[in-house]
Structures are given as structure tokens and as C-alpha cells.
Amino acid sequence: MSPLNKKQLDQIKDERRAQIKEAGLQLFARHGFGGTKTSMIAAEAGVSEGLIYRYFKSKDELFISIVQELMEEGKRETEEVPRLPGSPYEQIKSLTENMLSENKYAFMLILQAARKPEEIPEEAAKIFESYSAEVMIEPLVPVFIKGQESGEFIAGDPHQLLNWYMYVINSLILDEVGEKEYGAPSVELLMRMLKS
Amino acid sequence: MSPLNKKQLDQIKDERRAQIKEAGLQLFARHGFGGTKTSMIAAEAGVSEGLIYRYFKSKDELFISIVQELMEEGKRETEEVPRLPGSPYEQIKSLTENMLSENKYAFMLILQAARKPEEIPEEAAKIFESYSAEVMIEPLVPVFIKGQESGEFIAGDPHQLLNWYMYVINSLILDEVGEKEYGAPSVELLMRMLKS
Amino acid sequence: MSPLNKKQLDQIKDERRAQIKEAGLQLFARHGFGGTKTSMIAAEAGVSEGLIYRYFKSKDELFISIVQELMEEGKRETEEVPRLPGSPYEQIKSLTENMLSENKYAFMLILQAARKPEEIPEEAAKIFESYSAEVMIEPLVPVFIKGQESGEFIAGDPHQLLNWYMYVINSLILDEVGEKEYGAPSVELLMRMLKS
Amino acid sequence: MSPLNKKQLDQIKDERRAQIKEAGLQLFARHGFGGTKTSMIAAEAGVSEGLIYRYFKSKDELFISIVQELMEEGKRETEEVPRLPGSPYEQIKSLTENMLSENKYAFMLILQAARKPEEIPEEAAKIFESYSAEVMIEPLVPVFIKGQESGEFIAGDPHQLLNWYMYVINSLILDEVGEKEYGAPSVELLMRMLKS
DNA sequence: AATGAATGAGAGTTCATTCAT
DNA sequence: CATGAATGAACTCTCATTCAT
Numbered sequence: 001m002s003p004l005n006k007k008q009l010d011q012i013k014d015e016r017r018a019q020i021k022e023a024g025l026q027l028f029a030r031h032g033f034g035g036t037k038t039s040m041i042a043a044e045a046g047v048s049e050g051l052i053y054r055y056f057k058s059k060d061e062l063f064i065s066i067v068q069e070l071m072e073e074g075k076r077e078t079e080e081v082p083r084l085p086g087s088p089y090e091q092i093k094s095l096t097e098n099m100l101s102e103n104k105y106a107f108m109l110i111l112q113a114a115r116k117p118e119e120i121p122e123e124a125a126k127i128f129e130s131y132s133a134e135v136m137i138e139p140l141v142p143v144f145i146k147g148q149e150s151g152e153f154i155a156g157d158p159h160q161l162l163n164w165y166m167y168v169i170n171s172l173i174l175d176e177v178g179e180k181e182y183g184a185p186s187v188e189l190l191m192r193m194l195k196s
Numbered sequence: 197m198s199p200l201n202k203k204q205l206d207q208i209k210d211e212r213r214a215q216i217k218e219a220g221l222q223l224f225a226r227h228g229f230g231g232t233k234t235s236m237i238a239a240e241a242g243v244s245e246g247l248i249y250r251y252f253k254s255k256d257e258l259f260i261s262i263v264q265e266l267m268e269e270g271k272r273e274t275e276e277v278p279r280l281p282g283s284p285y286e287q288i289k290s291l292t293e294n295m296l297s298e299n300k301y302a303f304m305l306i307l308q309a310a311r312k313p314e315e316i317p318e319e320a321a322k323i324f325e326s327y328s329a330e331v332m333i334e335p336l337v338p339v340f341i342k343g344q345e346s347g348e349f350i351a352g353d354p355h356q357l358l359n360w361y362m363y364v365i366n367s368l369i370l371d372e373v374g375e376k377e378y379g380a381p382s383v384e385l386l387m388r389m390l391k392s
Numbered sequence: 393m394s395p396l397n398k399k400q401l402d403q404i405k406d407e408r409r410a411q412i413k414e415a416g417l418q419l420f421a422r423h424g425f426g427g428t429k430t431s432m433i434a435a436e437a438g439v440s441e442g443l444i445y446r447y448f449k450s451k452d453e454l455f456i457s458i459v460q461e462l463m464e465e466g467k468r469e470t471e472e473v474p475r476l477p478g479s480p481y482e483q484i485k486s487l488t489e490n491m492l493s494e495n496k497y498a499f500m501l502i503l504q505a506a507r508k509p510e511e512i513p514e515e516a517a518k519i520f521e522s523y524s525a526e527v528m529i530e531p532l533v534p535v536f537i538k539g540q541e542s543g544e545f546i547a548g549d550p551h552q553l554l555n556w557y558m559y560v561i562n563s564l565i566l567d568e569v570g571e572k573e574y575g576a577p578s579v580e581l582l583m584r585m586l587k588s
Numbered sequence: 589m590s591p592l593n594k595k596q597l598d599q600i601k602d603e604r605r606a607q608i609k610e611a612g613l614q615l616f617a618r619h620g621f622g623g624t625k626t627s628m629i630a631a632e633a634g635v636s637e638g639l640i641y642r643y644f645k646s647k648d649e650l651f652i653s654i655v656q657e658l659m660e661e662g663k664r665e666t667e668e669v670p671r672l673p674g675s676p677y678e679q680i681k682s683l684t685e686n687m688l689s690e691n692k693y694a695f696m697l698i699l700q701a702a703r704k705p706e707e708i709p710e711e712a713a714k715i716f717e718s719y720s721a722e723v724m725i726e727p728l729v730p731v732f733i734k735g736q737e738s739g740e741f742i743a744g745d746p747h748q749l750l751n752w753y754m755y756v757i758n759s760l761i762l763d764e765v766g767e768k769e770y771g772a773p774s775v776e777l778l779m780r781m782l783k784s
Numbered sequence: 785a786a787t788g789a790a791t792g793a794g795a796g797t798t799c800a801t802t803c804a805t
Numbered sequence: 806c807a808t809g810a811a812t813g814a815a816c817t818c819t820c821a822t823t824c825a826t
Contacts, residue, residue, distance in 0.1 A: 008826090012789070035230050035315050038817060048791045053818060119231055154388075164385055168364055189360055192350075193388050208806080234800060244808045246802080255800065404785080426623050427707055430821060440787045442823080451821065511623050546780075556777055560756055581752055584742075585780050596805090600810070626796060636812050641797065787826085795819075802812075 017055050019045045021069070024062050029108040033063055033120045060121035067124045070106045071131040079139045088147030089195070092140065096187050099169055107170070137162050144194075154196045165194055213251050215241045217265070220258050225304040229259055229316045256317035263320045266302045267327040275335045284343030285391070288336065292383050295365055333358050340390075350392045361390055409447050411437045413461070416454050421500040425455055425512045452513035459505050459516045462498045463523040471531045480539030481587070484532065488579050491561055499562070529554050539586075546588045557586055605643050607633045609657070612650050617696040621651055621708045648709040655701055655712045658694045659719040665691070667727050676735030677783070680728065684775050687757055695758070725750050732782075742784045753782055 023045035027036040038059055042049040056062040077098065084091045099107050110128070117125035140162055147153040154161070168190065219241035223232040234255055238245040252258040273294065280287045295303050306324070313321035336358055343349040350357070364386065415437035419428040430451055434441040448454040469490065476483045491499050502520070509517035532554055539545040546553070560582065611633035615624040626647055630637040644650040665686065672679045687695050698716070705713035728750055735741040742749070756778065 009788075016789080031312065031315060032228065032230075035228075035312075037815090039815095049817090050792065050819080051790055054789070059817065116227075116231075119227070161385075164382070168386075186360070189357075189389055190364075193385055205806080212806095233798090245800090246808055246810095247806085249801065250806075401785085408785090423704075423707070424620065424623075426620075427704075429819090441821090442787060442789095443785085445822065446785075508619065508623075511619060553777070556774070560778075578752070581749075581781055582756075585777055597809075604810085625794090627794095637796085638798080638813065639811055642810070647796065787824105789823105789825090791821105791823075793819105793821095796817085798814105798816075800812105800814095802810105803808105804810090805808085 013055075016047065016051070020047065020052055020055055020062065021066055024066050025070075025105050025109060028063060028066065029105045032116075060123070063121055064124045064127065066109065067120075068127055070110050071127060073106060074110060075131060075135055078136050081140060082143050087152060088143045088150065089152040089191070091143055092147070092194070093187060093191055095140075096169060096190065100187065137166060151196060153194050161194060165190075168193065209251075212243065212247070216243065216248055216251055216258065217262050220262050221266075221301055221305060224259060224262065225301045228312075256319070259317055260320045260323065262305065263316075264323055266306050267323060269302060270306060271327060271331055274332050277336060278339050283348060284339045284346065285348040285387070287339055288343070288390070289383060289387055291336075292365060292386065296383065333362060343390075347392060349390050357390060361386075364389070405447075408439065408443070412439065412444055412447055412454065413458050416458050417462075417497055417501060420455060420458065421497045421504070424504060424508075452515070455513055456516045456519065458501065459512075460519055462502050463519065465498060466502060467523060467527055470528050473532060474535050479544060480535045480542065481544040481583070483535055484539070484586070485579060485583055487532075488561060488582065492579065529558060536586075543588060545586050553586060557582075560585070601643075604635065604639070608635065608640055608643055608650065609654055612654050613658075613693050613697060616651060616654065617693045620704075648711070651709055652712045652715065654697065655708075656715055658698050659715060661691075661694060662698055663719060663723055666724050669728060670731050675740060676731045676738065677740040677779070679731055680735070680782070681775060681779055683728075684757060684778065688775065725754060739784060741782050749782060753778075756781065 020041065023041050024036070027040050027044055030036075031040075038049055038052060041062075042052060045052075052059075052062065056065065078095070081091050081095050084094050086094070117128065137159070141158050144153060144158045144162055148155060148158065216237065219237050220232070223236055223240055226232075227236075234248060235245055237258075238248060241248075248255075248258065252261065274291070277287050277291050280290050282290070313324070333355070337354050340349060340354045340358055344351060344354065412433065415433050416428070419432055419436060422428075423432075430444060431441055433454075434444060437444075444451075444454065448457065470487070473483050473487050476486050478486070505512055505516055505520045509520070529551070533550050536545060536550045536554055540547060540550065608629065611629050612624070615628055615632060618624075619628075626637055626640060629650075630640060633640075640647075640650065644653065666683070669679050669683050672682050674682070701708055701712055701716045705716065725747070729746050732741060732746045732750055736743060736746065
């Protein structure tokens with residue numbers, strides 16, 4: 001039989017790349033960059049250790065590649081908020097719910113990069129900076145102001161309030177929502193911080 | 197010259213032990229367990245690398261010893277809250293402020309143990325569990341109930357609300373209050389979560 | 393369409409084998425055994441990495457096979473010298489020129505095997521020994537003696553003088569005649585070593 | 589007993605550094621950069637593999653450090669030639685003898701760097717270039733001219749003749765003067781290339 | 785017959801721990 | 806008691822070789 005054709009090979013390659021990135025995402029998110037050994041990634045992805053290096057030049061590059069992708073995704077999500085249905089309060093509540101549940105790993109990893117830039121590859125730290133808080137918070141400012149005008153949100157500098165709110169959310173995500181007795185706080189409780 | 201007597205030797209020993217633990221506390225808090233090299237601890241404590249092993253059997257044991265001590269201190273502080281001056285709201289606000297500023301390193305380390313038990317020595321994780329949330333939250337429940345009765349706090353299961361509140365505080369402490377534009381949220385904003 | 397017949401298949405096989413050997417020769421000559429990766433050989437030969445192993449059991453065997461072939465070729469050339477036109481001086485000059493230019497790669501590789509037997513497969517080193525200096529020098533002895541008799545060459549033990557002369561030639565070939573300012577020494581200068 | 593004092597420790601360090609460099613010199617000279625494994629160096633120096641890294645940041649740095657030292661030594665030796673006793677012919681003969689015997693390893697290594705700059709650390713190649721041929725040949729030009737004037741050496745561009753002569757010497761050194769039947773050519777035979 | 789994705793042994797390097805002094 | 810040179814297990818990464826297609 002003839003060898004696999006180009007399309008099939010490309011598909012395999014894409015799958016493997018995705019597998020390895022997914023494994024990396026989960027492990028980096030949970031154990032940090034230094035705490036994640038390449039052997040762990042290989043095991044989680046179900047491939048040999050050597051194979052990682054056919055798809056990524058180094059552990060650093062794998063990390064960078066993951067961060068890059070996530071930052072872009074995160075940016076897209078935040079920009080989407082003003083177009084969500086409902087009042088400003090409901091829009092931000094939606095984003096909060098999304099961050100706390102669906103995209104947990106992604107946010108965890110992004111925020112780890114933010115917290116200890118000295119422990120991750122330099123280039124990853126740079127990428128993170130370039131998508132800095134501004135980029136992820138700025139799109140929400142108009143939404144928040146609209147909420148203040150309609151009386152849904154408390155008064156105060158919207159940048160500052162949003163920053164603080166995000167700060168709390170981020171911290172919570174990093175806690176990886178343990179299996180504690182009461183679990184993570186309800187979104188409603190958190191929103192009380194902003195509600196007038 | 198005659199050799200040091202037993203009392204003097206014991207004093208030197210206690211000092212060295214304390215020096216090393218203090219260095220360990222700060223470094224583990226900042227860089228995590230895996231991110232802290234024994235050479236860093238020796239340098240920070242101003243002793244030789246080898247000396248660490250006269251006072252602690254291993255890096256693991258040093259970490260465990262530090263966690264142990266901090267947990268007891270934390271417990272003492274929480275138990276003190278009902279005896280603080282002011283209303284329940286003010287008492288809990290006091291504790292919050294204390295956790296977010298004065299005892300930062302201690303809390304950072306404790307919480308790091310809490311968050312990533314896989315990354316720390318198994319025994320340290322066990323100690324943490326044994327001082328579990330209950331121990332640190334239970335003493336606050338009566339205070340909170342008193343606050344609900346006087347109308348200062350929102351209604352709801354006090355265990356659950358306190359748990360969630362602590363959860364947020366803990367998360368924030370772990371963020372090591374970066375140099376962000378707006379810094380960490382004001383205690384007042386956080387207290388809005390509980391205030392009726 | 394019908395499959396290829398046996399003759400056609402054999403031809404393809406011979407071509408492939410030759411392709412791979414030629415690529416190996418150039419790369420081993422330039423980069424040494426250890427410095428040549430199988431991936432480089434595959435790329436240079438324009439075949440897949442796996443295919444090499446259909447034609448040669450291992451990288452070692454490929455190397456051995458190349459050395460083997462070259463040694464035989466070299467032997468044939470040396471044996472040809474007495475039948476070249478011109479005086480003994482001119483005959484040896486001819487051989488010298490040939491070695492320094494036309495068959496450079498071949499000689500380079502042979503001599504690399506000679507110089508660092510530890511770095512090449514053991515069997516290749518053995519083959520080299522078996523074709524040892526004697527085999528390549530002995531045919532030249534009568535030529536040299538004839539030159540001494542006619543007064544063209546200096547006096548002395550012909551074996552020893554030839555050996556030394558070859559030794560210098562071999563060393564020069566191994567230098568791969570760099571792009572130095574003055575390039576490699578002229579054949580005339582070298583021949584001064586032997587000329588009376 | 590008190591710990592070793594500073595002087596003693598410095599001596600141990602100097603000894604170890606020298607041990608490791610000496611082992612590196614011999615092995616790099618014989619097997620090339622890539623062909624020399626750190627485990628070989630450790631074994632030859634009689635230390636553990638890890639210890640190498642207390643004295644040199646990397647295998648690259650060890651190599652660079654060795655090349656650096658040798659280049660300076662080589663330069664000093666060449667500059668000394670005009671001050672040697674005897675006629676120009678005897679001075680250059682002296683240098684030749686020295687290169688072919690006493691300082692063999694040093695020259696071997698230097699020349700390996702010269703021959704395959706792409707296979708050694710980039711910085712080592714740069715160092716080599718900076719001490720380029722000029723530096724090692726230029727001091728000999730006046731000596732050679734003096735020899736031409738007195739009729740000891742053949743006529744011709746002194747730069748070119750010296751270059752070629754050195755080229756042959758270098759090539760010979762790289763051959764590591766095997767245990768061949770007749771050994772390396774006598775210095776006298778080589779000098780015939782230059783003698784009028 | 786041919787491909788190139790996948791493997792795993794072995795290389796260079798780091799760092800907790802030991803030990804001679 | 807105190808030192809820091811020395812060790813070796815474990816990590817990241819490379820590359821000859823295998824194997825499903």
C-alpha cells in the first residue's frame with residue numbers, strides 16, 4: 001500500500017500538536033511551568049517524551065505557544081461581552097460565569113504567567129505583557145459605565161472597580177476551585193462587590 | 197579559651213534554626229516549594245549549604261517544620277478575633293486587614309500548601325488538612341452570627357458565607373499583591389460581599 | 393498497470409544504494425562519522441529517513457560499506473602509477489595531483505578512518521588496517537627506486553621516504569583545502585621533499 | 589577542627605580546574621568537540637560528572653576556556669622564535685620540532701578549531717579567528733626574510749611560503765603522529781621544502 | 785518499495801544531599 | 806559547630822532506529 005498522503009499526515013500532525021498542547025495546558029495550569037516535567041506531559045498526552053520535540057522545539061516553546069493561543073482567545077471573549085444579551089449586570093455576570101467554569105484552565109494558565117513572570121520563559125512573559133490587563137479590561141469599561149448610569153452598579157472609577165473585580169476573579173481561578181465543602185463562592189456573592 | 201557551655205550552644209542552635217526557617221518562609225512563599233533551591237535558602241540565611249542539614253533532615257522537613265509553625269500561629273490569630281474591640285463587622289474587617297498585610301508571608305505559604313498539595317511534601321499536605329478550614333473558620337462563626345442578628349451582615353448559612361469570603365481572601369493573598377496599577381482591592385470593597 | 397519486473401526493481405535498488413552511499417561519502421568526509429546525522433544523509437540523498445534502513449542495516453554498516461569501496465578504488469589507483477606516462481618524478485607528481493584534487497572526498501574519508509579509529513565503527517577501522525599503508529605504498533616503491541637511480545629523487549630508504557611523503561599528503565587532504573589566503577601548498581613545493 | 593581556610597580552598601579549586609582542563613584538552617584534541625562526552629572528561633579527570641559544572645558553566649565554556657588559553661600560549665611561542673639562538677634556519681627548525689612533539693595536544697586542539705569552526709561553539713571559533721593565522725605567522729616573516737638574504741631559504745613570497753609550510757605542519761599535527769611503522773616524517777625532510 | 789511519525793537510549797545539565805576537613 | 810567541594814539521581818533534549826500505513 002502507498003504511504004499516507006499529505007492530507008492525512010497533516011491531520012495526524014494537527015491532532016498530535018493539539019493533544020500535546022492540551023496536555024500541557026492542563027499540567028502547566030495545575031503545577032506551574034517548573035513543576036511540570038516533560039515526562040508528565042508525554043504521559044498525559046499518551047505519547048513518548050521524544051515526540052514532543054518533533055512538534056515543539058523545547059518545553060519553553062510549547063509553553064509560549066499555549067500562552068499565545070490562550071491570550072488571543074481570552075481577548076476575543078472579553079471583546080464579545082458588550083454584544084451579549086441582557087443588561088450590563090447580566091453581561092458581566094455571564095463573563096464571570098464563563099471564566100469560573102468553562103474556560104477555567106485557560107484562565108488559570110494565563111494568570112500564572114501574570115503572577116510569576118520570573119518563573120516562566122522570558123518570551124512568554126513578554127507576550128503576556130503585550131496583551132496586558134488593559135487589553136482585557138478596556139472593552140468592559142463602557143459596559144460598566146452603562147451599568148452605573150442605569151443604577152445597576154456602584155459609583156466609583158470604573159477602571160479601578162473593574163480592575164479589583166477582575167483581580168478577585170483571577171485569584172479565585174488560580175485556586176483551581178478545590179473540592180472544598182462549600183466549593184467556590186457563588187457568582188452572585190461576588191457580584192455583590194459591584195452591585196449598588 | 198574554654199569551649200562554649202551547653203546553654204550558649206543551645207542558644208546558637210536556636211538562632212540558627214530560626215534564621216534558616218525565616219529564610220525558608222520568605223523564599224517558599226515567594227517562589228513555591230519547587231522553585232526554592234536549598235542554595236537560595238543558605239544564601240538568604242547567611243549560612244553554608246551544608247549547615248541546613250545539621251538542623252533539618254531534608255528540604256522537605258524544613259518545609260514541614262515551617263508550615264507546622266505557621267498553622268499554629270494562624271489558628272491562634274483566628275481564635276483571637278471574638279476578643280477584638282468593635283462590632284462583628286469591625287472584628288472581621290480587622291482580621292481581613294491583618295491577613296492582607298501584616299502576616300502576608302505566613303498566609304501566602306499556608307495557602308500555597310493548600311492550593312497545590314501535589315507539589316509539596318506529602319506530610320506537609322497532611323498537616324495542612326489536619327488544621328483544615330474548619331479549624332480556621334469555626335471560631336468566626338459565632339462572630340458572624342452576632343453580626344447577622346444585629347443586621348450588619350447578609351442573611352444565609354454562616355459557614356458557607358464565611359467559607360466563601362475566606363476563599364476570596366485566601367486567593368488574594370496568594371496573588372502576592374503585585375505592583376498593578378490599582379493594587380489589590382480595598383478591604384471595604386471585599387466586605388461588601390458580606391455587608392447587608 | 394503491471395508491477396515492475398525483477399530487472400527494473402534491481403535497477404531501482406542499485407540506484408538508491410548508490411545515491412545513499414554518495415550522500416554518505418560527501419557528508420562523512422566533511423563532518424566526520426559522529427557529525428553526520430542520518431537525517432542529513434536522507435536529505436542529501438533525497439530519500440526518506442526510513443529508506444536508508446532498507447538498504448543498510450545501520451549507520452555503521454553504511455559507513456563500512458563506503459570505506460570498503462573507497463579502499464579498493466584507492467588501491468587500484470596506486471597500482472596504476474607505474475603505468476602512467478613520464479619519468480618516475482612525473483608519475484608520482486601525477487598521483488599527488490590526483491589525490492589533492494579529483495578524488496578529494498574519497499581520500500578525505502579514508503584518512504578520517506585512519507586518523508581516529510576510536511570514532512568510527514570498529515569494523516571500519518579493521519578494514520582500514522587490512523588495506524594498510526603497505527598496500528597503498530608498496531606499488532610505488534619500484535617507481536621511487538627507479539627515480540633514485542636516475543638521480544631524480546634523494547637518497548634514503550624508499551619505504552621510509554614514501555611513507556613520510558604520503559603522510560604529508562594525507563594530512564593535507566584531511567585539511568580539506570580551506571579557503572585560506574594562499575590555499576594549499578603547490579604540488580611543486582611538496583615534491584621538493586623528495587627531489588634531490 | 590575548623591574548616592579549610594581560604595588559601596587551601598583556592599588551591600583545591602585551582603587544582604580541580606586544571607585537572608578538568610587538562611582532561612578536556614587531551615580528549616577534545618583526540619576526539620573532537622562532539623566526539624568528547626562529558627562523561628569521558630569526568631572519568632579522565634577522575635571526578636564526577638556533576639563537578640565539571642561547578643567549574644565551568646557548560647561543555648561549551650570549558651572548550652572555549654581551553655582554546656583561549658592555548659591560543660595565548662601559541663602566540664607567545666611564535667613571538668619567541670626571533671630570539672632563539674642560531675641561524676634563521678635553526679630557529680624555524682626549533683619551532684617545528686616544538687610543535688611536532690612537546691606541545692602536540694595544544695596544537696592539535698587549536699587546529700581542530702581552525703578546521704571545522706561549524707562543529708565547535710561559536711564563541712570558540714571567534715576566538716580562534718581573532719588570533720588568526722596572521723598573528724601566528726607574521727612574527728616569523730622577518731626571520732624567514734633574513735634566511736633568504738643569507739641564502740638559507742629558497743626565494744619566493746615569504747608570506748606564501750611560510751603559510752604553506754605551516755599548513756603542512758598543522759596537517760601533520762592533526763594526524764596525531766600515529767604509531768605507524770615509520771612514524772611522522774623527520775623535521776629535516778619537512779625543512780627541505782624551504783631550504784634552498 | 786517508500787514514507788515519516790513514533791520510540792527510547794543516552795547526552796548535557798541541575799540540584800538536594802553527603803562528607804572530608 | 807561549620808564549611809563548601811563532591812556526588813548522583815533526575816531532568817530536558819537529540820537522534821539512530823522501528824513500524825504502521
